[in-house]
Amino acid sequence: MDVLRLKDSFAKIALHGDEVPLFFYSDLFIKHPEVRDLFPISMKAQRDHLVGALGQIVGQVDRVDDLTLFLQGLGRDHRKFGALAEHYDVVGDSLLATLAHFAGDTWTPELASDWRDAYSLVASVMITAAKQDEATRPAFWQGTVVSCERKAFDVSVLRVRPEPRLDFVPGQSVAIESPQRPRLWRYYSIANAPREDGTLEFHVRLIDGGAVSMALTCGQAAGGSLRLGPPVGVLTLDTSSRRDILMVAGSTGLAPLKALTEQVASMPRPPKVHLFCCARTADGLYDLPSLDNMATQHRWLTVVPTVTSDHAFKGETGSVPDVILRSGSWSGHDAYLAGPTEMVRETSARLTSAGTPRDQIHIEDFGWSEP
Amino acid sequence: MTVAWQDEQKRLTPEDLQAVTFPLSRLGRRGYDEDHVRTFLQDVERELVTLLNEKVSLWNEVERLRRRIMGTKSSGDGVLFGREDAHIHAVRILSSAQLTADRYVADAQAYSHRLTEEARTRRDEILSEAQQHADMVLEEASSRAREAALATLNAPPVPPQMEADRSALKAELAYLRTFGEVYRTHLRAYTEGMLRSIAEWERNEAGAIQQASAETGRSAGGAIKRSR
Numbered sequence: 261m262d263v264l265r266l267k268d269s270f271a272k273i274a275l276h277g278d279e280v281p282l283f284f285y286s287d288l289f290i291k292h293p294e295v296r297d298l299f300p301i302s303m304k305a306q307r308d309h310l311v312g313a314l315g316q317i318v319g320q321v322d323r324v325d326d327l328t329l330f331l332q333g334l335g336r337d338h339r340k341f342g343a344l345a346e347h348y349d350v351v352g353d354s355l356l357a358t359l360a361h362f363a364g365d366t367w368t369p370e371l372a373s374d375w376r377d378a379y380s381l382v383a384s385v386m387i388t389a390a391k392q393d394e395a396t397r398p399a400f401w402q403g404t405v406v407s408c409e410r411k412a413f414d415v416s417v418l419r420v421r422p423e424p425r426l427d428f429v430p431g432q433s434v435a436i437e438s439p440q441r442p443r444l445w446r447y448y449s450i451a452n453a454p455r456e457d458g459t460l461e462f463h464v465r466l467i468d469g470g471a472v473s474m475a476l477t478c479g480q481a482a483g484g485s486l487r488l489g490p491p492v493g494v495l496t497l498d499t500s501s502r503r504d505i506l507m508v509a510g511s512t513g514l515a516p517l518k519a520l521t522e523q524v525a526s527m528p529r530p531p532k533v534h535l536f537c538c539a540r541t542a543d544g545l546y547d548l549p550s551l552d553n554m555a556t557q558h559r560w561l562t563v564v565p566t567v568t569s570d571h572a573f574k575g576e577t578g579s580v581p582d583v584i585l586r587s588g589s590w591s592g593h594d595a596y597l598a599g600p601t602e603m604v605r606e607t608s609a610r611l612t613s614a615g616t617p618r619d620q621i622h623i624e625d626f627g628w629s630e631p
Numbered sequence: 632m633t634v635a636w637q638d639e640q641k642r643l644t645p646e647d648l649q650a651v652t653f654p655l656s657r658l659g660r661r662g663y664d665e666d667h668v669r670t671f672l673q674d675v676e677r678e679l680v681t682l683l684n685e686k687v688s689l690w691n692e693v694e695r696l697r698r699r700i701m702g703t704k705s706s707g708d709g710v711l712f713g714r715e716d717a718h719i720h721a722v723r724i725l726s727s728a729q730l731t732a733d734r735y736v737a738d739a740q741a742y743s744h745r746l747t748e749e750a751r752t753r754r755d756e757i758l759s760e761a762q763q764h765a766d767m768v769l770e771e772a773s774s775r776a777r778e779a780a781l782a783t784l785n786a787p788p789v790p791p792q793m794e795a796d797r798s799a800l801k802a803e804l805a806y807l808r809t810f811g812e813v814y815r816t817h818l819r820a821y822t823e824g825m826l827r828s829i830a831e832w833e834r835n836e837a838g839a840i841q842q843a844s845a846e847t848g849r850s851a852g853g854a855i856k857r858s859r
Contacts (some may be wrong), residue, residue, distance in 0.1 A: 302736035623731025
């Protein structure tokens with residue numbers, strides 16, 4: 261396989277932009293109409309994902325270790341979309357047809373065999389990872405909505421019972437698909453530690469124009485069904501640490517941190533936990549009653565409601581990092597941050613410069629591939 | 632008989648029939664009547680001309696229909712669409728259908744984005760107006776209460792209308808309290824109404840999308856059958 265020739269031909273083909281994935285999917289669906297069902301109605305995001313993944317694969321084709329990790333994740337991820345081993349062949353055929361179409365006169369038998377070799381390598385890594393995953397867990401869990409409670413103007417708490425039982429570590433997330441938005445998966449953090457009855461709670465904020473969040477907040481009644489993907493994520497409790505804990509939750513970023521707090525509550529000797537619960541305005545503090553309840557039960561837990569842009573609020577007000585840094589010294593704490601990207605980044609930077617070592621700051625790594 | 636079309640490469644044409652000559656039979660032997668032969672050949676020639684004309688017009692008809700099926704290209708030279716071209720054509724048709732679907736979804740999403748954004752802004756406005764109003768009412772009530780208290784302190788001789796003032800103030804306070812309550816109820820009803828209509832719209836949209844996706848599925852199936 262001539263790696264340079266491969267990269268060069270991809271760079272030229274990629275100049276055709278959106279035409280390339282558009283041709284690919286149309287070719288695939290005409291040759292195999294049954295595959296269309298595995299994709300959402302709008303294919304816009306799908307085409308961008310395809311080009312992104314192809315770019316990443318071609319870019320790393322000579323760094324086998326990184327590429328293998330990426331592909332294994334991709335292979336496991338595709339199980340919940342309904343991808344089967346036999347789909348890889350038909351996808352490969354359409355991919356080659358697409359490349360040949362856009363390469364035009366520059367398409368040679370040698371180039372074709374380079375691409376065929378590269379693709380079968382990619383497919384075999386993905387298929388193997390999916391097969392291994394299949395031995396340990398289902399492709400997705402069927403979830404039944406137990407309740408959907410509106411907590412604030414734009415936040416609902418969804419309680420779901422997965423079938424079979426879904427094992428996870430507090431702080432992890434799962435992708436959710438609503439039957440009202442077929443084939444659109446979005447990640448949500450589980451807001452509780454594992455329970456006897458196996459139910460999971462999700463804090464869903466209604467995003468303006470958000471396709472899935474609207475289906476999950478407005479369209480849910482008890483008994484409704486959802487599909488859940490396998491648990492992912494690294495925002496989990498460092499149980500080997502004996503340090504006290506600082507938690508900073510922005511909006512529904514509270515979900516994973518609430519799960520961690522529940523986990524701390526089950527420890528024989530819990531560390532002190534300072535939980536800053538932050539929102540833009542007072543009515544964004546949608547879960548305060550339940551947090552206050554926990555704080556009265558557990559003496560190790562302090563909940564600090566913080567509001568960033570409502571100065572009439574009778575509590576902490578101001579920017580999140582300002583409030584946190586003026587409330588104490590956190591260099592000896594483990595910090596767990598979750599919420600809007602900007603808030604998390606800023607808080608993490610300010611904590612670091614105020615002396616909290618980087619490896620004591622835990623944030624979610626969104627490195628897993630989105631569907 | 633000397634006939635050009637005996638050559639294997641050539642087909643029989645009406646001209647061949649005209650040019651054909653038959654050697655005369657030897658004297659004293661019986662032969663065909665030359666006139667009869669001529670007449671017959673003329674009939675054959677006419678028939679052949681008709682057949683050839685029919686063939687040409689049928690071929691043109693076939694070409695015309697083929698062009699119509701294949702769409703735009705008006706290839707007067709009679710170039711045939713191969714299987715390859717037909718597939719590329721189908722890919723293009725499906726691609727443009729997909730782009731149309733993508734646009735519909737994007738438009739719907741943009742619309743829903745605008746709608747919820749407006750609802751959110753409107754709600755914030757109503758809330759802050761109500762808050763301001765409530766603050767004003769409270770402020771006014773407390774300043775009146777202060778005035779009343781001061782008046783009681785500063786005026787040792789109790790004027791007869793003081794009692795009346797106090798009861799007027801009480802009535803005013805009761806009115807303000809009721810007003811505040813009514814306002815809150817209205818606000819609550821308005822907000823709930825708005826949430827209900829969002830939910831209603833959400834249900835409608837879900838139904839429409841399901842229907843649309845069912846229709847998309849049907850028409851996609853049809854297109855595929857035709858292309859094969």
